Amino acid sequence: MKKNAFLLPLLALAVALVGCKPTPEKNSDTGSDDVAGSAGKSLVKKMVVTAAYTDTAYDEEYDGSATLNFAYEEGRLASITGTGEYVYRYMDYSEPDPVNPEGNAKAEESVWMEDKTSGTATVGFTYDGEKVNVSLSMDATYDEAGYGPEHYSGTGTMALQMNADKAVSSARSKFVSEEESSDEWLVNFEYADNFLTRVAVPYEGMDASYGLEFGWENGNIVRVGSYDEYVKGSKKSPAQNRRNGKTDLGTAMTRLMFPLCGILSSSSSSSDRGHGSTKKSVDWYADYHMEYTSHENKSNVDIASLAWTILGGIVDPSQFVGVFGFTGTMSKNLPESLYEDDEYEPDGRWDYGRVEYVLNADGLMEKVTVFDEEGNRVGTISFEY
Secondary structure, eight states: OOOOTTTTTGGGGGOOOOOOOOOSOOOOOOTTSSSTTTTOOBOEEEEEEEEEEEEEETTTTEEEEEEEEEEEEEEEEEEEEEEEEEEEEEEEEEOOOOOOOTTTTOOOOOOEEEEEEEEEEEEEEEETTEEEEEEEEEEEEEEEEETEEEEEEEEEEEEEOTTTSSSEEEEEEEEEESBBBOOOOOEEEEEEEEEEEEEEEEESSSOOOEEEEEEEETTTEOOOOEEEEOOOOOOOHHHHHOOOOOHHHHHHHHHHOTTTHHHHTSSGGGGGGGOOOSOEEEEEEEEEEEEEEEEEOOOOOOOHHHHHHHHHSSGGGGGGGGGTTTTTTOOEEEEEEEEEEOSSTTEEEEEEEEEEEETTTSOEEEEEEEEEESOOOEEEEEEEE
């Protein structure tokens, strides 16, 4: 669903953000120079996200809110705590249950149904030399219309390796829920002159990977594409195999922390595509472009990185380390609009929407308002420093 390009990325904050070990004699209100991207930038202490979206064509509504609190030690991220609520309403046109007709709509009538997710999530950090160990936990209630509430909890770990340029070079993740445990998950980060060029997930036993590639211009990421390398004889996408066991927990955590994840989860992903090529190649699924304002991004929250990561496809929650500068250089400016190449549109592009900013006296983001391609306001993000 081509909506809410800039708001959607925030839902990954609860499962992805990382930091490094504290260093003495650092200003606690600005980012440590030991983290390449956020060095010297003002630290966001709190974010409040509110959102509401109605799709009249499909009789669907999404709304909710999330509050994220960030703690720092000597300019480095130390912990994240958050609470959130996500509500999805939809029109049910199904016939009543003949066994239990009470509480169902009469025949030939429709009724609004409501699914609700609410709860808390936490992220903690411990440090071991050039490695950063991240712990994740979630405790939530999912109340599905017609079935009643169910408890949902899960934990996760990420082991991050930093390179000599003070950026993450690789990450290993593992997630465990009440029902299942995922395999260990490896992601590699590639750079050119400290600019992130690729987030790559290697296929086990193959000289190939899938992930995201980035293009830079004037200090900003202006293009991102999702790709998948594959080889002859692949009967089933390895990406599909490697993702099994993690999707449910990841979806639940992101729903909890940002209210528009239902829109995100309905979008397509490379994980369910099979391949039958006769040789190794690269399959591009999407190519997105971003335009920027003239305002410099002075905070340690990179809105551009959030948007790119979601739209390009989530290959692993650890890729969101770029949100706070842990993948090297951040985009210099604040994003203004985003679009996708679309040969069927008159101007060759599909516009996702635009963003308006309220800046404080120091030029920092105070409030962000997001509009869809039709000019409708779909949500806001407020910041405290």
